[in-house]
Amino acid sequence: MLNPLRSEDEAFRFLLYAIAVIVVIVGLVLILRALL
Amino acid sequence: MLLFIISEIMVFGAFFTAYFFIRVAQGDPWPAPGTHLPVEVAGVNTLILVSSSFTIHWAEKSIKAGNRFGLKAGMLTTFLLGCTFLFIQINEYANIGFAPQDAAQTTIFYSLTGLHGAHVFIGLCLLLFVTIRSFRGHYSPEEHRGVEVPGIYWHFVDIMWIVVYTTVYVI
Numbered sequence: 001m002l003n004p005l006r007s008e009d010e011a012f013r014f015l016l017y018a019i020a021v022i023v024v025i026v027g028l029v030l031i032l033r034a035l036l
Numbered sequence: 037m038l039l040f041i042i043s044e045i046m047v048f049g050a051f052f053t054a055y056f057f058i059r060v061a062q063g064d065p066w067p068a069p070g071t072h073l074p075v076e077v078a079g080v081n082t083l084i085l086v087s088s089s090f091t092i093h094w095a096e097k098s099i100k101a102g103n104r105f106g107l108k109a110g111m112l113t114t115f116l117l118g119c120t121f122l123f124i125q126i127n128e129y130a131n132i133g134f135a136p137q138d139a140a141q142t143t144i145f146y147s148l149t150g151l152h153g154a155h156v157f158i159g160l161c162l163l164l165f166v167t168i169r170s171f172r173g174h175y176s177p178e179e180h181r182g183v184e185v186p187g188i189y190w191h192f193v194d195i196m197w198i199v200v201y202t203t204v205y206v207i
Contacts, residue, residue, distance in 0.1 A: 008191070015195055018198065
């Protein structure tokens with residue numbers, strides 16, 4: 001399991017996953033805002 | 037380290053609570069009427085900070101492989117990118133056109149971005165120590181904990197900024 005506090009390598013991978021999740025959330029919010 | 041990161045998340049959480057209270061519970065407009073947030077400049081600044089996470093990752097990978105040039109170049113680049121981020125942030129404050137006391141929204145804006153800026157400053161101090169030590173010949177493939185821990189902290193600062201940027205500037 002990914003533990004971002006165990007090593008810099010895992011923290012970096014966590015950062016990449018976080019960016020991906022945030023981009024999806026922001027995209028959904030902006031799309032919903034445009035539709036409603 | 038776990039307790040430290042949890043306490044940091046709680047500190048940021050307190051400010052985000054104030055932010056969401058203003059926007060969701062109060063229903064106030066964001067940003068405050070008559071104010072404008074420089075979304076594009078902050079977006080470029082976000083790219084600068086994200087790229088600094090890539091360069092510190094390169095530095096860490098390099099020292100693990102015994103590549104001293106990669107360590108030094110990676111740490112120096114990360115430090116300079118961090119300084120650039122902070123410089124642009126301070127420049128933004130100087131030219132943004134509103135003060136913390138003008139409205140509740142502006143107070144939250146300065147609090148959230150200022151809290152993050154303080155974390156960047158602490159991170160830059162750590163990065164400066166690591167950069168100086170790497171140029172003095174410290175660290176090795178077996179002993180690189182001094183690069184690893186500031187790296188974890190720097191990635192945390194980066195993640196927090198992405199959350200701050202998307203909530204304060206974009207959404």
